[in-house]
Structures are given as structure tokens and as C-alpha cells.
Amino acid sequence: MASDDFKHRLTPHSDTAINQKGRIGDKRQKRKVMAKRGLKSLAIAVTLPLSLTVLSACIGFSTARDDSLSSRRPFWFPPSWALHLTCPATSFLMGLAAWMVWADGGFHTNPMALLLYFTQLLLAVLWDPLVFAVGATRVGLMVCLGLLVSQYGCMRAFGSVNPFAAGLIKPCLAWVAFLSVLNLKLLFV
Secondary structure: OHHHHOOOOOOOOOOOOEOOOOOEOOHHHHHHHHHHHHHHHHHHHHHHHHHHHHHHHHHHHHOOOOOOOOOOOOOOOOOHHHHHHHHHHHHHHHHHHHHHHHHOOHHHHOHHHHHHHHHHHHHHHHHHHHHHHHOOHHHHHHHHHHHHHHHHHHHHHHHHHOHHHHHHHHHHHHHHHHHHHHHHHHHOO
């Protein structure tokens, strides 16, 4: 067969440790290099959604029209600062779950999982400014319900690759369900 005549040339990555003879180093060096790459990818996977959510919360918090709602709130309605602190926590969990699925090769085998993850990230970033800065609670409710559906889809898709990653999404689902009830209550306040 013609493909049997081809020889594959191994070219080391720029982060790969090369010994004096020009060969890739021993197993310990390989593990060290792979650990560095894993930590870099983990840092990116967690900080990107976290920073987007913090930016979104800052926009929502700085221009929040909260003064008219403060007198008519039910007793179980959390203060806006608590909402703005909990959303980045769920974003952190979603980023960690997505990294775990990526590390297991799940986005290559199931590209729908990546689409669902980016959809939920976009909706999570949009919800805070829509509800608190703009005051569009009806649109915010639609976004929140879409976020709930996309996170549920993420949980199902991630669960087929890494069950622990799917377990990390369950608190996020509970939080978004609570936000949906909150958003529904804001429609009638």
C-alpha cells in the first residue's frame, strides 16, 4: 500500500523538553510538560467564562435600577450583591466542567456539547445586564429559561463523557432554576 511508505516525523511541541541528543526526554520530563499544558488550559477554561461573567455582573450592578424594587421585594428575594456574587461561582463550575470534558476529548466526539456550552455562556453573560441594567424582565425570563435548557443539555452531553463534570453542573442548574423563579417574580412586582 502506498501509505506504508510514508514515515511520520515526530516534531516536538515548543513546550516539550528536549535532551542533549535532540530527542524527547524521559517520562518524568514528559509528565512535567503535560502537567504544564494541562494547567495552562485549565486556567484559560476557568478564567475566560469567569471574567466574562464578572464583567457582566459589574455592568449589571453599576447601572442597576434597584431602588424601585427594594420596598416591594418578598422576604426570600436575595439582595442584588448576592446575585452578582453567585453568578461567577456558577460560571466557574461550568468552566471547570467544560475543561474536564475537553481534557477527556469529549468536544471532539460530541461537538454539540461545545455548542451547548457556548450557548449557556452567552446566555449567562446576557442575563444580568438585561434584567438589572436594562430592566427587561420579560426578555430576561426568556434568556433565563434558555439558560436552563442549555445547561441541562450540557449536563446530559457532559455526562456521557465525564460523569463528574455533569455533577458539577447540577448546582448551576439549581441556581438557574432559582433565577427563573426570581425573574418570574420580578415580572409581577
